[in-house]
Amino acid sequence: MKKKTFSEKVYAFTKQIPRGKVATYGQIARLAGNPCxxxxVGMCMKKNPYIPLVPCHRVVGSDGNLTGYSVREGLVTKKAILLAEGVVFRGDKVDLQRSLWTQ
DNA sequence: TGATTGACAGCGT
DNA sequence: CACGCTGCCAATC
Structure with a gap:
């Protein structure tokens, strides 16, 4: 049976996010089959048992706002990583218009 | 098993 | 533009 858990799907999609791109929690949820x-999604990311497998730092809020990533201070690191990946930033947020992951 | 939490999203004020 | 409230889902305690 291919009845994967919601979290499994979430990890699978997040894992597919190409470098230099980012996806929103809502988008991941939607791809996983539950737009709401x-x-x-956020909780599963926090737990993230697939740390080296799932680049959770490529997942941002609906407005491109970085959230979570361990602690608030961690957002700085997250931003640095995304910036290094080639993601376009607009102030303290990701420029979804430029870096939103679109299949 | 039940209740609570949590890295969201959308709308209204 | 900034802030607050509500609704939804799955995982965790």
């Missing part, structure tokens, strides 16, 4: 499970 953005919160659940």
């Amino acid at each position: 499970a953005a919160r659940a």
Whole structure:
């Protein structure tokens, strides 16, 4: 049976995010099959048992606002990583217009 | 098993 | 533009 858990799907999609691009929690939730499970996505990311497998730092808020990543101070690192990846930043937020992951 | 949490999203004020 | 409230989902305690 291919009945994967919601979290498994979330990790799978997040893992597919190309370098230099970012996805929103809502988008991941939507790809996973539940457009309203953005919160659940965030929680699974926090737990993230696939740390080296899932680049959770490529997942941002609906407005491109960086959230979570361990602690507030961690957002600085997250931003640095994304910037290094080639993601376009607009102040303290990601320029979704430029770096939103679109299949 | 039940109740609570949590890295969201959308809308209104 | 900034802030607050509500609704939804899954995982965790």
